[in-house]
Amino acid sequence: MASDRVEQILASLRKNGGRASTPRRVIIETLLDARHHLTVEELTTDVQAGHPEIHLTTVYRTVEALEALGIVYHVHLGHGPAQWHLADDAHQHLVCQSCGRVVEAPDGAFAELRDRLEGDFGFLPDARHFAVVGWCAECRSRLPGGTPSR
Amino acid sequence: MASDRVEQILASLRKNGGRASTPRRVIIETLLDARHHLTVEELTTDVQAGHPEIHLTTVYRTVEALEALGIVYHVHLGHGPAQWHLADDAHQHLVCQSCGRVVEAPDGAFAELRDRLEGDFGFLPDARHFAVVGWCAECRSRLPGGTPSR
DNA sequence: TTCCGTGCAAACAATTTGCAATAGA
DNA sequence: TCTATTGCAAATTGTTTGCACGGAA
Numbered sequence: 001m002a003s004d005r006v007e008q009i010l011a012s013l014r015k016n017g018g019r020a021s022t023p024r025r026v027i028i029e030t031l032l033d034a035r036h037h038l039t040v041e042e043l044t045t046d047v048q049a050g051h052p053e054i055h056l057t058t059v060y061r062t063v064e065a066l067e068a069l070g071i072v073y074h075v076h077l078g079h080g081p082a083q084w085h086l087a088d089d090a091h092q093h094l095v096c097q098s099c100g101r102v103v104e105a106p107d108g109a110f111a112e113l114r115d116r117l118e119g120d121f122g123f124l125p126d127a128r129h130f131a132v133v134g135w136c137a138e139c140r141s142r143l144p145g146g147t148p149s150r
Numbered sequence: 151m152a153s154d155r156v157e158q159i160l161a162s163l164r165k166n167g168g169r170a171s172t173p174r175r176v177i178i179e180t181l182l183d184a185r186h187h188l189t190v191e192e193l194t195t196d197v198q199a200g201h202p203e204i205h206l207t208t209v210y211r212t213v214e215a216l217e218a219l220g221i222v223y224h225v226h227l228g229h230g231p232a233q234w235h236l237a238d239d240a241h242q243h244l245v246c247q248s249c250g251r252v253v254e255a256p257d258g259a260f261a262e263l264r265d266r267l268e269g270d271f272g273f274l275p276d277a278r279h280f281a282v283v284g285w286c287a288e289c290r291s292r293l294p295g296g297t298p299s300r
Numbered sequence: 301t302t303c304c305g306t307g308c309a310a311a312c313a314a315t316t317t318g319c320a321a322t323a324g325a
Numbered sequence: 326t327c328t329a330t331t332g333c334a335a336a337t338t339g340t341t342t343g344c345a346c347g348g349a350a
Binding site: 039 | 313314315317323324325
């Protein structure tokens with residue numbers, strides 16, 4: 001049940017010396033309802049549909065607090081604002097630099113790379129915070145050259 | 151010889167209907183001299199050491215023009231400003247989200263991943279515009295948990 | 301002569317910060 | 326009570342745009 005999840009997250013905030021305010025409750029509810037790939041601005045719009053008094057700044061501060069607890073995380077997918085996700089919804093992002101489309105790929109495809117980077121460089125890639133830029137199938141057929149355009 | 155390279159790049163600009171101005175010449179020289187991983191701001195500082203009249207805006211516009219010709223490219227490595235590179239200096243970036251260090255990895259490590267993404271998703275990753283976020287060897291030993299901190 | 305590139309100011313987008321008032325624990 | 330959190334305004338950072346002038350082709 002979603003509301004259980006909300007209470008659980010609020011409890012986690014409290015346990016870490018934080019407080020369970022109404023804005024935080026509303027923001028968390030909205031976040032759980034929303035699709036993933038949400039910017040702070042989009043999240044704020046959704047939140048303000050029911051609670052216009054909740055300020056953009058508060059949303060920024062709330063997602064930050066939730067990130068510190070490992071409940072959400074954000075990715076910078078090239079240009080534009082950061083995208084926020086629930087932490088249990090971890091996957092890789094393939095971002096098309098021609099059309100901006102984001103394809104999601106399962107972790108599996110990256111297992112070899114992960115082993116390789118860890119073995120060769122001692123570098124542990126973050127499965128969540130990981131975006132691959134390139135060209136999607138559709139743009140590749142439309143633009144045969146495969147040249148970047150931003 | 152570096153100055154040959156400068157003339158070659160200016161010729162390329164001219165060939166595409168552009169003009170070879172003094173600011174552009176200076177910016178290109180500075181870019182060729184500099185280490186890679188240069189922000190526009192850093193590049194401007196270097197340029198202005200010899201030519202204080204050259205404006206930040208001009209540097210932005212010049213690197214943009216050079217990118218359109220495929221001579222340089224930029225990457226967003228997580229937070230902060232974009233990093234600019236010469237196109238012939240293509241490599242992958244492993245960005246440590248704890249200390250910000252950028253490790254460079256040869257293309258080789260990514261060959262399998264590239265084949266995999268192309269086969270499974272028709273997605274062609276851009277070898278140049280590609281950053282992997284994670285934790286470097288040193289931070290991993292320092293912070294045993296391996297928890298993000300931004 | 302044409303029109304591209306420049307400097308400068310100002311706009312912009314995304315995010316962060318300072319601060320007094322408010323409201324959880 | 327005590328202090329974390331909020332709303333609001335304002336500051337910051339990185340980048341882009343408008344515009345009149347000057348210089349390359």
